[in-house]
Amino acid sequence: MRHASPPPAAQDLPAAGGEIQAALNPAPASAAGPAASSPSPAGARRGGGGSFTALLGLPTSQAMELLLPRQVPPPPAPAPGPAFPSDPHLVDRAAARFSSSFASPPPSSPSPPPPPAPAAGKRRADPAAKGKAAAAKKGKAAEEKPDGEDEKPAYVHVRARRGQATDSHSLAERARREKINARMELLKELVPGCSKVSGTALVLDEIINHVQSLQRQVEYLSMRLAAVNPRVDFGGLDSFLTTECGRIAGLNCKNGIDLEQVTWPEMGVHGARHLMQLQQQFWHGDLAHPHQVAPQWEKRGDGHPPIFSNSSPSLFGYDLTSSGVQQPPPSKLKAEL
Amino acid sequence: MHAPSKFKKAFMAQLLLSLRAAGQASKSMGIRERRDAVRLSSDVAMAMASAARARAAPRSAAWARALVARHAAERRNEALMRRIMGGAGYEMAAAAARSRKGERSRRIVRRSRRVCSGAGRKRRSSLTASGCSAMAAARRMVRARLQVLRSLVPGGEGLRGFSLLTETLDYVVCLRTQVELMQCLCKGSRPQLG
Structure with missing residues (x-):
């Protein structure tokens, strides 16, 4: 992109x-x-x-x-x-x-x-x-x-070659075609295996195939994600991602607002508050089920998870300070980002 | 061509948040419903992240809005979407989903206008068809493909030519990122299980 x-x-x-x-x-x-x-x-x-x-x-x-x-x-x-x-x-x-x-x-x-x-x-x-x-x-x-x-x-400057029509309609039409062709070139670059083929229809075929395959892949992956952990309902995923998510949200806590504002501009402040609520639920949820989380912490060698003592305002502060400690486990995920 | 890592990060955060919401919502669900929930939450996350990006650098992300609206059109998604997007966001999406009917009627009007004024066009196309039928066939093929693409890209029904290709470009990049991140999640969640 x-x-x-x-x-x-x-x-x-x-x-x-x-x-x-x-x-x-x-x-x-x-x-x-x-x-x-x-x-x-x-x-x-x-x-x-x-x-x-x-x-x-x-x-x-x-x-x-x-x-x-x-x-x-x-x-x-x-x-x-x-x-x-x-x-x-x-x-x-x-x-x-x-x-x-x-x-x-x-x-x-x-x-x-x-x-x-x-x-x-x-x-x-x-x-x-x-x-x-x-x-x-x-x-x-x-x-x-x-x-x-x-x-x-x-104005878009279009140059008419010899023998080409120069009235405004054909000029506009040619400009439109050039724009479309430029977009086509970009798509050709983007979609794998598309640079070989020539012809608009074939390129479009490739693009359609690619989009369909991606959509199918998303379907398959969501099936897999749903099947991964049926018992705990992403509980394990949650605790695994706790640090990562918190860290990202901590990094993006300024961006969190515009991240939520996005789709519907009216959401605005409410969206930000919603994000905060989610975060709080998140941590409190962990508080409610410490037995789920505890093994994970121990596995990480992180003896004293300070969240439990911390209240929500200092949540981000905690994440920022202690993210160095937790670097090893999420780095697996981080490396692929 | 890859999406920038900042976008990926925002997308990932959104994805995790919405997946968590989906996980809380789907306490007692069959595998199929849970899959739908995961699908829905990942789609919404993608749409929100890409809309954030579109807001940061002005570009159109009509497909994101259409995607969310399409999901919001189904009643059974309501609770989950409320969880993910918040009440106000869901209301907006549902309103957008409802207003798509108006767009459809506008499209019908436009098409009928095209048909009504298409007499000269038909004559011209028949002229060219007599000259070179291969070109007309190629054009017909392209038109058919564009129709398929229109049905694939969310919100692409009302688009033509250039804007359709632009939306497709953005959508493909985001889809690819979505696949990548979900693969990453699958990979990451497995060692936790075992």
């Missing part, structure tokens, strides 16, 4: 791209105040309000165009685009002239708040515009580059 882990993250990138951008950008944009969180037209308007001098870079007619509609509807600030239909157009036009960065939010995802790149860009261009009106051009050139960098993860 070690080299399987990067690809999923990379696949999540397009979706997370917006968030990453949003996470990267607010550093300058948060200084601009509420403009950071608002959708782009309103944000541009407010950002424009802040960087009034940036308008100096525009020709007068465009600047007036930008200015006038802003004075007409004063209150509708928090409402997104649909509240004022004519406004975004104008702003967009001016912005397209001001910088090409308005095209950067991917058109397919309108729902997440688009990256506050425009506001940030204006903010960045602001000092330059304050210095000189002519410097606005330089600011524009400067801000195009980082936006271009931001844009990159949002």
